[in-house]
Amino acid sequence: xxxxxxxxxxxxxxxxxxxxxxxxxxxxxxxxxxxxxxxxxxxxxxxxxxxxxxxxxxxxxxxxxxxxxxxxxxxxxxxxxxxxxxxxxxxxxxxxxxxxxx
Amino acid sequence: xxxxxxxxxxxxxxxxxxxxxxxxxxxxxxxxxxxxxxxxxxxxxxxxxxxxxxxxxxxxxxxxxxxxxxxxxxxxxxxxxxxxxxxxxxxxxxxxxxxxxxxxxxxxxxxxxxxxxxxxxxxxxxxxxxxxxxxxxxxxxxxxxxxxxxxxxxxxxxxxxxxxxxxxxxxxxxxxxxxxxxxxxxxxxxxxxxxxxxxxxxxxxxxxxxxxxxxxxxxxxxxxxxxxxxxxxxxxxxxxxxxxxxxxxxxxxxxxxxxxxxxxxxxxxxxxxxxxxxxxxxxxxxxxxxxxxxxxxxxxxxxxxxxxxxxxxxxxxxxxxxxxxxxxxxxxxxxxxxxxxxxxxxxxxxxxxxxxxxxxxxxxxxxxxxxxxxxxxxxxxxxxxxxxxxxxxxxxxxxxxxxxxxxxxxxxxxxxxxxxxxxxxxxxxxxxxxxxxxxxxxxxxxxxxxxxxxxxxxxxxxxxxxxxxxxxxxxxxx
Numbered sequence: 195x196x197x198x199x200x201x202x203x204x205x206x207x208x209x210x211x212x213x214x215x216x217x218x219x220x221x222x223x224x225x226x227x228x229x230x231x232x233x234x235x236x237x238x239x240x241x242x243x244x245x246x247x248x249x250x251x252x253x254x255x256x257x258x259x260x261x262x263x264x265x266x267x268x269x270x271x272x273x274x275x276x277x278x279x280x281x282x283x284x285x286x287x288x289x290x291x292x293x294x295x296x
Numbered sequence: 297x298x299x300x301x302x303x304x305x306x307x308x309x310x311x312x313x314x315x316x317x318x319x320x321x322x323x324x325x326x327x328x329x330x331x332x333x334x335x336x337x338x339x340x341x342x343x344x345x346x347x348x349x350x351x352x353x354x355x356x357x358x359x360x361x362x363x364x365x366x367x368x369x370x371x372x373x374x375x376x377x378x379x380x381x382x383x384x385x386x387x388x389x390x391x392x393x394x395x396x397x398x399x400x401x402x403x404x405x406x407x408x409x410x411x412x413x414x415x416x417x418x419x420x421x422x423x424x425x426x427x428x429x430x431x432x433x434x435x436x437x438x439x440x441x442x443x444x445x446x447x448x449x450x451x452x453x454x455x456x457x458x459x460x461x462x463x464x465x466x467x468x469x470x471x472x473x474x475x476x477x478x479x480x481x482x483x484x485x486x487x488x489x490x491x492x493x494x495x496x497x498x499x500x501x502x503x504x505x506x507x508x509x510x511x512x513x514x515x516x517x518x519x520x521x522x523x524x525x526x527x528x529x530x531x532x533x534x535x536x537x538x539x540x541x542x543x544x545x546x547x548x549x550x551x552x553x554x555x556x557x558x559x560x561x562x563x564x565x566x567x568x569x570x571x572x573x574x575x576x577x578x579x580x581x582x583x584x585x586x587x588x589x590x591x592x593x594x595x596x597x598x599x600x601x602x603x604x605x606x607x608x609x610x611x612x613x614x615x616x617x618x619x620x621x622x623x624x625x626x627x628x629x630x631x632x633x634x635x636x637x638x639x640x641x642x643x644x645x646x647x648x649x650x651x652x653x654x655x656x657x658x659x660x661x662x663x664x665x666x667x668x669x670x671x672x673x674x675x676x677x678x679x680x681x682x683x684x685x686x687x688x689x690x691x692x693x694x695x696x697x698x699x700x701x702x703x704x705x706x707x708x709x710x711x712x713x714x715x716x717x718x719x720x721x722x723x724x725x726x727x728x729x730x731x732x733x734x735x736x737x738x739x740x741x742x743x744x745x746x747x748x749x750x751x752x753x754x755x756x757x758x759x760x761x762x763x764x765x766x767x768x769x770x771x772x773x774x
Contacts, residue, residue: 212552
């Protein structure tokens with residue numbers, strides 16, 4: 195029973211933490227925040243990795259794990275990069291002030 | 297030699313800490329970019345943790361490595377290419393696509409474990425029942441996230457129209473049927489039946505489609521945010537399936553944070569989550585009702601007149617909306633405002649909380665066009681300034697400038713926060729035609745005496761405006 199009770203505690207505390215982490219968000223950041231949080235949810239790569247590692251020589255399972263890994267990585271890598279691309283535009287403002295393009 | 301289990305434990309703790317700091321930091325402009333990197337670093341660390349622990353405890357076979365590398369290369373490179381190539385205007389559908397893939401991953405893992413029970417911590421310690429329940433939840437939420445996100449993406453891309461029958465009340469009965477289907481399938485799985493899994497995947501996928509399909513374009517961002525929250529729940533459920541506490545924590549955090557973000561977005565649009573999901577006054581449902589939308593007293597004007605009025609203005613406020621994003625006109629807009637600023641005219645941008653295609657999207661688009669961040673004014677800041685404004689240029693925005701929301705208590709828009717552009721001396725509205733906005737509601741602004749319509753594609757109108765302004769000699773002075 196120890197894993198499951200521990201896991202439930204972890205679930206509860208994690209949820210409470212998540213509720214508290216975001217209080218006020220300026221509207222500017224809604225889109226990047228959504229996309230960033232979305233990238234984090236791709237942490238299922240861990241589950242996919244575990245599946246592949248534990249699959250042994252079960253070909254079907256290995257393939258499913260690899261596809262799951264691919265999907266999750268698509269989410270993680272794409273999500274973080276696209277968030278960075280968006281946020282980079284906000285931090286570019288000192289250059290923009292000088293008007294680098296006409 | 298350090299105990300690998302201990303090492304993994306420490307890595308996991310650091311990863312959770314970084315993830316929490318990352319989510320926290322992402323809600324502040326100054327720290328957002330670093331926060332995003334912190335979160336990425338945390339995921340990287342977590343992966344290393346799993347690999348190190350596995351190598352030290354059971355080892356990773358060569359075949360496993362091959363599949364890991366294969367999956368990584370394909371998924372990672374596709375993700376990187378997509379992130380680099382996708383235009384900023386297509387951000388909502390991109391987030392939906394990524395999100396759907398995350399859900400798919402959880403779904404696949406759960407199906408894999410269900411078909412071929414592998415030895416995981418949860419099956420060792422939690423027993424059959426717990427393992428099965430976690431698989432159930434993971435399959436259910438994963439499938440909804442996947443199908444829902446893909447439908448959302450297709451709708452935003454315009455690949456999928458909303459058929460009129462899904463707007464009817466019948467859709468609630470259909471969705472309830474899918475829910476019942478999922479329940480039956482779950483019971484079947486708990487009994488150990490073979491068909492249960494397939495039935496559950498089908499039922500949950502159909503439910504995802506059935507719930508997302510009727511939702512109108514304006515509400516789609518809220519749905520994506522909600523689906524994002526679901527993908528967190530799916531990840532947490534997958535954590536139960538494979539017995540990873542890190543996965544549970546991270547999934548729970550994203551799930552809860554996503555819920556809060558969804559709520560914040562709903563508030564900005566004056567919508568409740570319930571009415572978004574089950575159809576309320578706004579949204580696609582009411583757009584079917586086309587009566588009572590004829591306009592009278594519309595004044596249209598030429599670009600030349602607009603340029604002349606602008607030349608004489610001291611203060612101009614631009615109200616950008618969805619139409620601007622669709623027309624990809626943000627760069628042309630920036631050129632126009634540069635010319636105006638060069639002539640000493642004060643230019644500001646009024647950003648409604650839900651301008652663009654999702655909250656905050658317009659800020660991203662304007663930032664891409666090098667608009668200085670300080671010129672973007674939030675609604676509450678700029679609303680008192682409208683009476684002192686000479687010219688307001690409304691570009692492809694509609695419902696967010698509808699005075700009905702303030703004046704007409706019978707209007708479905710009533711109560712929604714809007715920009716008080718009608719207070720300005722002159723209002724120019726650039727619009728393709730007289731079609732209604734998202735909500736399908738008539739805009740009283742267009743009939744006001746101080747409003748003039750400039751019909752045409754936003755990019756073309758702005759291009760013409762730029763030429764006219766330069767002919768007036770505005771460009772040279774700057």
